[in-house]
Amino acid sequence: MVELTRVIRFCIPFADGALPEDRHNTFAGTPAMHNLGAFYELQLRCRGEPDPVTGYLADIGDMDETVRRHGIPLIHDAVRTRPATPASHVLRAAFERVRDTLVAPVQSLSWRLTPTYTVTVEADAMHRFEMSQQFSFAAAHRLHSEQLSDDENRRVFGKCNNRHGHGHNYKLEVTVSADFGGENEPGFSLLDLERIVDATVVRRFDHTHLNLDLEEFNGRVPSVEHIAQVIHDLLVEPIRDAGAEIARVTVWETEKTSCTYPV
CATH class of the missing domain: 3.30.479.10 (6-pyruvoyl tetrahydropterin synthase/QueD)
Known part of the structure; x- marks a missing residue:
């Protein structure tokens, strides 16, 4: 059994409007920073047996796309409209959406809110964070x-x-x-x-x-x-x-x- 980890960086703009669609520098973060905003990282871990033919446990492109389409919009909405919501509640909702969409077995999702502060939800302990x-x-x-x-x-x-x-x-x-x-x-x-x-x-x-x-x-x-x-x-x-x-x-x-x- 192996554990595959993928880091997804993104920004939540403070200005009104939908999330920008630009993807020119995914290393730094997508959506990118436009003027003022909040920068975050999500760390997605999948655990299981890799495919004997491809050697893949999961396609990292699928991991990226699933988080960007199904996880980040929930965080964007909470940050913009419900900033008093506990980060753990927002992360649990994002985890459930990603877990239910991604084919690969999701083990955990971590949200790095600052360089020092991280919240994590684990698949085998969904009642806690x-x-x-x-x-x-x-x-x-x-x-x-x-x-x-x-x-x-x-x-x-x-x-x-x-x-x-x-x-x-x-x-x-x-x-x-x-x-x-x-x-x-x-x-x-x-x-x-x-x-x-x-x-x-x-x-x-x-x-x-x-x-x-x-x-x-x-x-x-x-x-x-x-x-x-x-x-x-x-x-x-x-x-x-x-x-x-x-x-x-x-x-x-x-x-x-x-x-x-x-x-």
């Missing part, structure tokens, strides 16, 4: 294990064992799963997620020395793996109390190094 938002914090740490000798610590951790520590600008992505609320009761929102993560993680972690300032790392090496686990565990209860469930946490220590927990 996932929401992901990114955050950042700066912190220092020292990689040092009390269970190793000084020589062993220097050998294992190298310059990261410097006794004075070193710092990173960490990027954090938190993904939660929540039930769809009603039209007048949207349920768990992006504001809820940002409030909880800010209070529980960012305000506590930012501009600290993890080894010295946070009790969670007392006797625990603050590796990116452990940081992801600690943040996840800190968020479980407050997110559940707000009506959602934490799905996973990803921490980037650098642009090239990240850890996701759980998987």
Whole structure:
């Protein structure tokens, strides 16, 4: 079994009128930006067995066309006429339309509303949606294990064992799963997620020395793996109390190094 992913970029013009039909630069986005508008990405995933003759699971042209004809118009209508509608509700309607039209088996549809904020609907959990938002914090740490000798610590951790520590600008992505609320009761929102993560993680972690300032790392090496686990565990209860469930946490220590927990 394979999973095929296709990204469809598009713009919603703020000016009155139907969606433009121009398709001169689909890489940048179609419909294209005309004067002022909103830029979005949809990520369509299909899962199944590829055809033994063609090697295709789905024709990416069909994936593009189905989303553009049956998904984007729903988003256009909501953005222009019902901007207070929860993004998860709009995405669910678009997902159902795309799933019912495309021949290939649709697994999920994700809507990237900003460079950091994404909403996802999965075929096998249609009563719920996932929401992901990114955050950042700066912190220092020292990689040092009390269970190793000084020589062993220097050998294992190298310059990261410097006794004075070193710092990173960490990027954090938190993904939660929540039930769809009603039209007048949207349920768990992006504001809820940002409030909880800010209070529980960012305000506590930012501009600290993890080894010295946070009790969670007392006797625990603050590796990116452990940081992801600690943040996840800190968020479980407050997110559940707000009506959602934490799905996973990803921490980037650098642009090239990240850890996701759980998987």
